[in-house]
Amino acid sequence: MVREPRAFLLDEPxxxxxxxxxxxxxxxxxxxxxxxxxxxxxxxxxxxxxITLADRIxxxxxxxxxxxxxxxxxxxxxxNRFVAGFIxxxxxxxxxxxxxxxxxxxxxxxxxxxxxxxxxGPDDIVxxxxxxxxxxxxxxxPAAHRLDATVRHVENLGSExxxxxxxxxxxxxxxxxxxxxPDIGTQVRIGFDPARLHxxxxxxxxxxxxxHDTRVNAS
Numbered sequence: 220m221v222r223e224p225r226a227f228l229l230d231e232p233x234x235x236x237x238x239x240x241x242x243x244x245x246x247x248x249x250x251x252x253x254x255x256x257x258x259x260x261x262x263x264x265x266x267x268x269x270i271t272l273a274d275r276i277x278x279x280x281x282x283x284x285x286x287x288x289x290x291x292x293x294x295x296x297x298x299n300r301f302v303a304g305f306i307x308x309x310x311x312x313x314x315x316x317x318x319x320x321x322x323x324x325x326x327x328x329x330x331x332x333x334x335x336x337x338x339x340g341p342d343d344i345v346x347x348x349x350x351x352x353x354x355x356x357x358x359x360x361p362a363a364h365r366l367d368a369t370v371r372h373v374e375n376l377g378s379e380x381x382x383x384x385x386x387x388x389x390x391x392x393x394x395x396x397x398x399x400x401p402d403i404g405t406q407v408r409i410g411f412d413p414a415r416l417h418x419x420x421x422x423x424x425x426x427x428x429x430x431h432d433t434r435v436n437a438s
Contacts (some may be wrong), residue, residue, distance in 0.1 A: 226258040233268065245271060266306055270294070278302050300424040303347050303417055309381055312353075312391045314346040315421060327388020329366050334413045340420070340427045347417030353393035354410045355382065355401070365410040366391075370401045384409065 232248075233241045249272050252259055263269055269276050270290040277287045278301075286298040290306075297303035303311045316323040316331065323331040323344050331346055368386035380395045386409065393409055401407050418428035 226260055229259060229261045231263055232261075233263075233265075241268075248272065266308065270306070278305065296426070296429075297347075297417065298426050300345065300347070300419050303419070303426075307349055309350045309392045309394065311347045311349050311417065312389075313419075314348070314387050314389050314391070316344055316346060316387075318342050318344050325387040325389070327386070329387035331366075331387070331416070332364055332413055333418075334416060334429060340418070341422070343421035344427075345419040345421050345424075347419060348391070348411055348415065350381065350392045350394040352411060352415040353391065355393060355395050355397070355407060364413055365408055368407050368409050370403050370405050370407055373400050373403060375400065 229248075233244055236244060245268060248259075251257075252272075259272075261268075261272060270293075273290060275287060275289055276293055277284050278293065279285065280301045286293065286302050288296075288298075293302060293306045297306060297311075300313065304313070314323075314325055314329075314331070316325040316329075318324075318333075318340070321333050323333065323346055325331065325346075366386040368384035368391065370382060370384050371390065372383040374381040374383075378396075380397075380400055382393050382395050382401065384391050384393065384407065391409070414429070416429070417426065419425065420427050
């Protein structure tokens with residue numbers, strides 16, 4: 220830092236630290252970068268480090284940059300299934316299905332209603348839903364925006380719980396912030412906001428909706 224280089228290259232600098240020290244050191248790095256106004260190129264496999272430290276993130280897969288965007292754009296508008304599954308913890312849920320008119324029909328017999336105006340594209344679709352965008356026991360939402368599910372596993376984390384269910388022919392995880400938790404094996408109903416859906420082409424794995432393209436030229 221005394222030499223005042225044009226950029227700092229950091230290659231997983233926190234990988235050998237314990238969990239608590241990683242958090243405090245991460246805060247120190249970000250504070251120092253902001254105070255000095257320096258450019259940092261930071262390599263990490265930890266998506267939490269990337270999201271909390273970066274102004275812009277380049278996500279790489281098999282040696283190729285697949286998307287360059289701000290942390291929030293990567294979270295809200297992932298360019299493909301790889302980015303969608305990598306950004307966010309727990310990872311995004313994926314439900315394969317077939318488009319028919321304005322809905323997706325899954326192999327397990329569930330019907331997922333699509334957002335208004337989003338009816339173009341291929342017939343074979345993969346629907347993505349983040350665990351935090353699923354809500355437990357919702358009866359007031361339309362039938363096309365809820366799924367019947369069976370509870371398979373519950374992880375109580377104190378401030379929240381991760382509930383794993385089987386719905387639409389696949390295993391889903393939802394993040395629940397209530398204290399009352401369902402028993403394993405019980406039938407529940409989970410709801411979702413169609414505006415929160417992520418749609419991917421089942422063959423190419425590329426994003427096809429909602430219609431917002433955040434892929435940025437790496438240059």
